[in-house]
Amino acid sequence: MTELGIPVFNTPGANANAVKELVLCGMLLGSRRIVDGINHMKDLGAQGLARERVEKDKAMFGGQEIKGKTLAVIGLGHIGAMTARDAEQLGMKVKGYDPGLSVQSAMKLPRDMNLVDSITAAVSGADYISINIPYVKGQGGTHGIIGKDVVEHFSPNAVLMNFARGELVDSDAMKEFLDSGDGKYVTDFPEDLLWDHKNCIVLPHLGASTEEAEDAAASMAADTIREYLENGTIVNSVNFPDTHLDARPEDTVRFTVVNKNVPGALAAITEAISNEGLNIVQQINHSRGDIAYNVCDISTSGNDVVSFKNVQEQITMVEGVISTRIIYGQAGVGYAKNLDGEYFV
Numbered sequence: 302m303t304e305l306g307i308p309v310f311n312t313p314g315a316n317a318n319a320v321k322e323l324v325l326c327g328m329l330l331g332s333r334r335i336v337d338g339i340n341h342m343k344d345l346g347a348q349g350l351a352r353e354r355v356e357k358d359k360a361m362f363g364g365q366e367i368k369g370k371t372l373a374v375i376g377l378g379h380i381g382a383m384t385a386r387d388a389e390q391l392g393m394k395v396k397g398y399d400p401g402l403s404v405q406s407a408m409k410l411p412r413d414m415n416l417v418d419s420i421t422a423a424v425s426g427a428d429y430i431s432i433n434i435p436y437v438k439g440q441g442g443t444h445g446i447i448g449k450d451v452v453e454h455f456s457p458n459a460v461l462m463n464f465a466r467g468e469l470v471d472s473d474a475m476k477e478f479l480d481s482g483d484g485k486y487v488t489d490f491p492e493d494l495l496w497d498h499k500n501c502i503v504l505p506h507l508g509a510s511t512e513e514a515e516d517a518a519a520s521m522a523a524d525t526i527r528e529y530l531e532n533g534t535i536v537n538s539v540n541f542p543d544t545h546l547d548a549r550p551e552d553t554v555r556f557t558v559v560n561k562n563v564p565g566a567l568a569a570i571t572e573a574i575s576n577e578g579l580n581i582v583q584q585i586n587h588s589r590g591d592i593a594y595n596v597c598d599i600s601t602s603g604n605d606v607v608s609f610k611n612v613q614e615q616i617t618m619v620e621g622v623i624s625t626r627i628i629y630g631q632a633g634v635g636y637a638k639n640l641d642g643e644y645f646v
């Protein structure tokens with residue numbers, strides 16, 4: 302896509318509320334023996350004994366309340382920050398760890414929250430632990446980040462909620478922990494070693510599976526693409542630079558140019574515009590890795606459509622330019638070079 306000059310977008314945070322609600326649910330599943338109780342009632346029901354035994358058998362499924370307990374949140378992004386905030390509302394003490402905490406997330410955190418400087422410090426003494434960080438492979442990544450060295454700092458009855466990715470947790474270390482005490486692992490991801498462990502509750506990756514999350518992601522994606530098509534703005538792209546644009550001034554057309562991030566391309570674009578006697582009213586040039594994105598608003602006074610077509614044709618054929626677009630009136634019209642360098646409309 303990058304090679305073709307096409308930005309790819311994602312929808313950060315659109316499903317965060319759905320995941321946060323399931324983390325809270327996971328915490329309750331880990332504090333009360335809800336799953337065991339449901340299974341037991343089904344067994345009794347099948348034997349026609351449910352009503353007869355319910356009051357007697359409930360003593361087998363006692364639990365604990367979450368109010369007053371400590372939750373550690375590892376990763377305070379869209380999901381983690383909301384989880385921290387809501388846990389505090391439920392009467393929990395909350396601490397957290399996130400070396401890359403954004404201002405946007407920091408503003409959502411509860412005021413009394415205890416921010417610590419390591420995962421170990423976060424999990425030590427916590428009754429519940431929620432991991433909400435991305436899975437990143439390779440050196441310096443997050444594979445198995447909840448390993449033996451971290452698990453050995455868990456309280457014996459700690460409940461770990463993993464609604465991020467299965468690979469973040471070292472299953473051997475987790476199995477050893479679950480075997481040795483009354484701790485629990487509530488996860489959205491199956492794991493061969495743990496799926497039928499008596500202290501493990503596994504859900505089928507349901508975190509984002511709500512109608513609301515799907516609607517929010519679809520509508521955010523539509524808004525993002527519309528902004529790009531109509532105004533040239535780039536936000537939440539995984540391969541293009543963020544480019545926030547002022548509104549196009551009156552009596553201008555907007556040229557957007559995607560080019561390889563090489564010396565000389567910007568000068569050649571500007572030169573092509575001035576060679577046609579056109580005046581640039583405002584201009585922006587952002588780059589990310591091998592890609593640069595230029596936006597030039599050009600005055601229309603005294604110019605006709607044909608002269609814009611000419612200059613666009615010239616810009617499109619500049620060495621290193623991958624594609625160009627001209628935005629005017631209400632809708633945009635795209636022009637591009639194909640991969641053989643041939644200009645087409």
Ligand SMILES: NC(=O)C1=CN([C@@H]2O[C@H](COP(=O)(O)OP(=O)(O)OC[C@H]3O[C@@H](n4cnc5c(N)ncnc54)[C@H](O)[C@@H]3O)[C@@H](O)[C@H]2O)C=CC1
Pocket residue numbers: 313314316317320375376377378379380381398399400401402403406433434435436443446464465466489506507508509510
């Ligand atoms: N169960 C499900 O269906 C879903 C799971 N997810 C998972 O949840 C993860 C988090 O999602 P969001 O909160 O939306 O992402 P986000 O990008 O808003 O937040 C992630 C946070 O983790 C922090 N972080 C990264 N590495 C860290 C580390 N080693 N230690 C501590 N903090 C670290 C970052 O600084 C960032 O603030 C996603 O990466 C995804 O894997 C997301 C959506 C649905």
Ligand SMILES: O=C(O)C(=O)COP(=O)(O)O
Pocket residue numbers: 316506508509510
């Ligand atoms: O957004 C994520 O990271 C998720 O895990 C959600 O996955 P899904 O969209 O439900 O396949």
